[in-house]
Amino acid sequence: MVLLEAKNVAKSYGGLKVLTDLNFHVNSGEIVGVIGPNGAGKTTFMNLVSCLSPITSGTITYKGIRLNDKKPHEIAKLGIARTFQVVKPFGGLSVLENVMVGAFYGKRNLKSKAEARDAAEEAISIVGLLDVKDKDPRILPLAKRKKLEVARALAMKPDLLLLDEVMAGLSMKELEDITEEILKLKQKGITMLVIEHVMKAIMKISDRILVLHLGQKIFEGTPKEVVEEPAVIQAYLGAKFAEKGK
Amino acid sequence: MKDKKIILFFLFLAVLIFLPYIVSGYWLRVLTQTFLFASIATGSNIIIGFTGYPAFGNIAFFGVGAYVTGVMTTTYNVPFLVTLPFCALSGFVLAGILGIPILRLKGHYFAIATVGIMETIKEIVDNMVETTGGGMGLTLPIMVGEPEFIYKYFYYVMMLCMLLSVLICYIISRIKIGYALRAIRVDEDAASVMGINTPLYKTLAWAVSAALVGIAGGIYAYWLSYIDPHTVFGGTYPVKMFAMILLGGATTVTGPLIGAFILEIISELVWSKFIAIHGMVLGLLIICIILFIPKGIFETFKGGFSFRKLLNNLRENSL
Numbered sequence A: 001m002v003l004l005e006a007k008n009v010a011k012s013y014g015g016l017k018v019l020t021d022l023n024f025h026v027n028s029g030e031i032v033g034v035i036g037p038n039g040a041g042k043t044t045f046m047n048l049v050s051c052l053s054p055i056t057s058g059t060i061t062y063k064g065i066r067l068n069d070k071k072p073h074e075i076a077k078l079g080i081a082r083t084f085q086v087v088k089p090f091g092g093l094s095v096l097e098n099v100m101v102g103a104f105y106g107k108r109n110l111k112s113k114a115e116a117r118d119a120a121e122e123a124i125s126i127v128g129l130l131d132v133k134d135k136d137p138r139i140l141p142l143a144k145r146k147k148l149e150v151a152r153a154l155a156m157k158p159d160l161l162l163l164d165e166v167m168a169g170l171s172m173k174e175l176e177d178i179t180e181e182i183l184k185l186k187q188k189g190i191t192m193l194v195i196e197h198v199m200k201a202i203m204k205i206s207d208r209i210l211v212l213h214l215g216q217k218i219f220e221g222t223p224k225e226v227v228e229e230p231a232v233i234q235a236y237l238g239a240k241f242a243e244k245g246k
Numbered sequence B: 001m002k003d004k005k006i007i008l009f010f011l012f013l014a015v016l017i018f019l020p021y022i023v024s025g026y027w028l029r030v031l032t033q034t035f036l037f038a039s040i041a042t043g044s045n046i047i048i049g050f051t052g053y054p055a056f057g058n059i060a061f062f063g064v065g066a067y068v069t070g071v072m073t074t075t076y077n078v079p080f081l082v083t084l085p086f087c088a089l090s091g092f093v094l095a096g097i098l099g100i101p102i103l104r105l106k107g108h109y110f111a112i113a114t115v116g117i118m119e120t121i122k123e124i125v126d127n128m129v130e131t132t133g134g135g136m137g138l139t140l141p142i143m144v145g146e147p148e149f150i151y152k153y154f155y156y157v158m159m160l161c162m163l164l165s166v167l168i169c170y171i172i173s174r175i176k177i178g179y180a181l182r183a184i185r186v187d188e189d190a191a192s193v194m195g196i197n198t199p200l201y202k203t204l205a206w207a208v209s210a211a212l213v214g215i216a217g218g219i220y221a222y223w224l225s226y227i228d229p230h231t232v233f234g235g236t237y238p239v240k241m242f243a244m245i246l247l248g249g250a251t252t253v254t255g256p257l258i259g260a261f262i263l264e265i266i267s268e269l270v271w272s273k274f275i276a277i278h279g280m281v282l283g284l285l286i287i288c289i290i291l292f293i294p295k296g297i298f299e300t301f302k303g304g305f306s307f308r309k310l311l312n313n314l315r316e317n318s319l
Helices: A042-049 A072-078 A095-105 A113-127 A142-155 A172-187 A199-205 A223-228 A230-245 B002-021 B025-050 B059-074 B080-102 B107-127 B147-174 B176-186 B188-193 B198-224 B237-248 B255-273 B278-292 B307-317
Strands: A002-013 A016-027 A031-035 A057-062 A080-082 A160-164 A191-195 A208-213 A216-221
Touching (some): A002 A191, A016 A208, A016 A216, A031 A199, A042 A191, A095 A142, A216 A223, B002 B147, B025 B147, B025 B237, B059 B080, B059 B107, B059 B198, B080 B107, B147 B198, B176 B198, B237 B255
Parallel strands (some): A160 A191
Antiparallel strands (some): A002 A016, A208 A216
């Protein structure tokens, strides 16, 4: 079943075309990776899906609902949650309270504080942040702040999770941990669209990969097909990576 | 720790309740003025501190409240206490309507827009001569009774207004909407993708804030029994309100209240000792607060007082 579908999606800022004629879909239960060099339009696409930025032309539908004219908070209520490339914890609120915001206002839309706390603790335990739940997130290391972003999104009870470079800047051990966590989330039935530059990880977790370059889709296929595609090698991966991948 | 804070608050409250039977009329007046500022600062803190929108011109609603009471008591002979819900309602509705376009602005732009609103309303009131008395001001009916009774009456009414502001802030900080406002303060994009209807919550926060400030304005008008546009729409109120919020801590419930008490008492002492240079001393004090303790005394001195923390704040503030 198609969960998210983009048809002829374009985004321009004045005369600058950031995305051109993008056609693409995500099936329910899949993990779809989005790769491409900086400036390819990956985060722009995520901003269009979460309605933080208006679409110039084309349509994006989610569960058959047109998203073009929606507001970001309406998207969240439909079951789409996202993380940000630059982590955005709510300083002044503890880790637990940060995640409670997700439980209060996401698809769950919980009313009572006790319910929100329970839902937040569940999300925190999934990403392994229980030991720092009462801390101010501003003092946490990057890896934990990235996990907090994921926990906040999970507390919203999403059907589609958009992960924007959650692995950037992490150590090898942290990368392995977060990769495992993403695969566990897939087992729970959460569909994911993952933007990532860490090739080893994206190849491991993705069912399919979308490759963007200069705002256009240059390829779409399985990880194996991606590393063998000359256009992708030339635009992004480089010959060395393609050799290793084989 | 939490219990200790609650006990301290109720102890403080008990002292305030019994104070009129101990102190002189002069100090009752000073304390009533302090309650007034505490009400304004605490009410304004809902939009300024909790939501992160520097509504520098929030005093506009104080003026609106003052004129609602003024006009209702003089033109329509409505009893003073009956006018107060209308003061709240006028602030709530006005901020609710203005909030829809104005709250699209952020930071300095929003602050300047609120000053613009304050000046606009001031000019409107100034020109509605038949209803408001214009620049000549409006004289309200004087309360009948013994001076001592009148002093105590306004002391308690203003205290109740302050407590109402604190109570509403406390409730907001504890319920679902409080989490939304604090999320908006830090990052509006992140808040909106988490499902928070940011325009709605911001407008609601400003409307509640304006309602509380409006009530304070209504009480002020009847207390002084004379108002004019230049006093109630501006003057030193916006600067003092901001300084009180910053001094006590913008993100806390009781911070602005404590800031109001400290600054008003200091202001009164400075005024009595250095009457000629009172404004200058107070101005310097406000600059020092912004430079050395911009996060409030509680946040700055969490682990105890130290000069190093003050210097660190100064360093962080440098351009």
